[in-house]
Amino acid sequence: MQVTKQSLQRQILLWTVLPLLALWSAGAAVIYLASFQFANESNDAALMRLGRVIAQQISQSLQAAQSAPDKQQSLDPAVLTAQSRQLFAAVADENVHLAVQVGGELILGQPLRAFASEVSESAATIHEVHEVKVAQEPHRVLHIQQLASRNLPAIQIEIAKDTAAQSQAFQRYLLNMALPLVPMLLLVSVLVWFGVRHSLKPLRTLKLLVETRQAQDLSPLSLDNAPEELNALSSALNQLLASTEESMNRQRRFIADAAHQLRTPLAGLKSQTELAMRENSPEGLRDRLNMVHTSATRSIHLVNQLLTLARSEPGSLNGIPKVKMDLARLIRDLTGELVPRALAARIDLGCDCLVSEAWIEGNSALLRELFINLVENAIKYIPRDGSVTVRLTENEQQYLVDVEDNGAGIPDADKQRVFERFFRREQTGNGCGLGMAIVREIVERHSGKVELKDAVPHGLIVHVVLPKNLATV
Template sequence: MRTSEPRLQRKLRAWLLGPLLILLMLDAMAAYWTSQRLANLAYDRALHEIAREIVLHVRRDGARLRLDLSQPAADILLTDAQDRLFYRVDAGDGTVLGGDTALPLGRRVAPGGEPLFSQETVHDQPVRMIVARMRVDNAPGAPLVQVQVAETLNKRNRLALEMVANVVLPQLLLIVMATALVWFGVSRGLEPLQRLRRAVSDRSHLDLSPIDTHDVPGEVRPLVDEVNELMARLGRTFDFQNRFVADAAHQLKTPVSGLKAQIELALRENDPERVRHSLAQLYISADRLSRLVRQLLSLARNEPGALETVQLQPLDLNAFALEVSMDWVPNAIKRNIDLGFEGVEQPLTIDADRDRLREMINNLIDNAIRYSHEGGRVTVRTGHTPEGQCKLAISDDGRSIPVAERARIFERFHRLLGTQEDGSGLGLAIVSEIARLHGASITLEEDVDGVGNTFTVVFRPAAGAGPVRDNPVSESADQPL
């Protein structure tokens, strides 16, 4: 369920206003405690004075003491418009001289000691009570009495609440004003994020253009930059997918149509020999279609933005190129091609993806054998460049590619005019993509003897593998693989 506002806004308001409210409550409790203390200080003095007045009404009757407090005097002394007062007077021997016996007997106070104040309950009402020891007169050796006076808490509580109100209400007003300002400030401060949210939510799912970073807060700018970078990568991936689908549809349309036509022709034939001939043609067409599909999938696998990751590991280019070249010997023999290899004694260690590198060498050798004339020569060479980098060169003696065409030879589906060989124009495009994945460069030049073409791929040496001087070991046209 969606909320009415972003969570960040709620959190900011909670973290800004929550502590203020907590401080207000703590301050109110502290103010109430202080107000109660001040109210008690004020009214405790009056309670002490009432206790003194009551003791003035204690009379000595010989050795005995009695309380002579008339009702009118008691009314004047103990009547209060807001509270009820209770008193009790005890002689030194514990005899009750007068007052309310329901009043709890307070602790004994030492003669001349400070009076004691405490919170008690009398007749089920909370009261403030004083306990004091006083002499009945100023005569030397005058007897002591203990007087207790209790008063309900109405005016004390009222005074405390008034003081709390006087302290807390202005603070509460400030809190309300601060709440309004914080609410407004957070809303205005997060308005750029709201605009950013609306800008993203209002977009079409096809719109992968960068988000405008104008007026984006600095704290959010890195996130927006990462989102823009992500959308750029998604855009490249979608472009790759759309291009692949369009290329596949375009390239598969013709061979599939040819297969259908040949199948229809075979279905109309009654002569077994002609049916066998049609089936043979179907096999050749299906083989071409299978090769085209493999090349399309290989191109998609090595395309920028493909989901597959490249696993580069140290590999000896010299030994690996020889191994792959050996696999092509049967094909070279069928075409009467002299396939040779010229390597070096020292290992040429590079960082490479073994499967992709094999695919690249296969495409280069296949291209060289396919376009060389019958009885021609194809040579695979490995070695170092003058700069100390590792190189792989594959030469053929086919028709030289014109200089004007060399810039386009690595484009997908580009084929030279006038060639009679079947091909999709994808082999060299795949080679170019695999070289790019390896951080290598590929060039096309005429062969050293001026006949044919030489494709050269230059790799960076693996980390820790320094350049060495080449010591060639040839297995060339005179010594074919």
């Protein structure tokens, strides 16, 4: 799989290797800082021990000088003991800067920072450590102040040591520590790359299966030993393929049935027209034209039903908006509009809305077609002097619409078949067998359901359930 800027493989590698690199870098920095701080503390402790030893040696030398007959030489460096001079020489060999002031008189070296003119009396001995730069080189400087006591003058000592060599040593230490991390990082990166590439192999296989598949091939995708996440993706794709295949099969059946159903009225229309053209008598011509009109009316009805069915197909509602509408008002208005047709067929049509307002989100044109089909079917197929009632009720989550008639009803064996396209229990009349199929499609597009029930003592109830997907206003 070619790696691009937006590739999943690159994103996984970046989110895996970069955090490791950041953690290793942070760990190396922490180790370096901790080691450097430890070195400074060790260096300061060494300077402190050296300063105490020097202060003790100077105090002993001054005490020896005080006990000498000539006390005027007490501040002279020559009066220091041989042990102190040897100590100074050892300090000089260690590249340590040393300055000593006794009783306000500088007796050894030159301080990097001027000694205090007066020694603080807050404590017998005061130690201060700070860092200064000498010739752009950092130095750790220790100041020791020792108060005067037993007729001995105050002592101030400054000890400084260059830290550049120490810093270089720890930089080398850090480099020596970081060098093994580089091949480790490379090794881990290679292992992660191989692991990610191996893990994404099923995804590349799925990509290859999809790319090499023919457009007409809607068989399920098969992946062996795929991870759980990819199995979920392949299952979703297989469901989509199955749904697409079902939709295509449905469309093929629809086209075949529609062609078959249209062929008959169109052929009859053509035949009647040809006969009318050869008819000489006005009465015969009028009869032929009536037959032509009947065939044309049936063809128009069939085409309108086919268009309504196509509009209610799955996926066809993407461009048809759903609006807030009052289902109770729609049912009352439709019932009123169909009363003249019911009276012409000597059918008693009534409306029983037990809900004053029933607000839902739906397509008003399709819902109108839904209830027109139900009421017209009831009017068409029940005997004269029958009755049809449209009833609207509700529960907590749904609106319930019943279209009840007192006709002969439908046997249980045919209750599901009437929803099939072009199924007609009776071949009489001008029906085309699409009315109930349209009802089912429209109800399903509105996330509802429809079923047929037996009325008491006889008759049929078409029970439609629509969800309350909009709060009542």
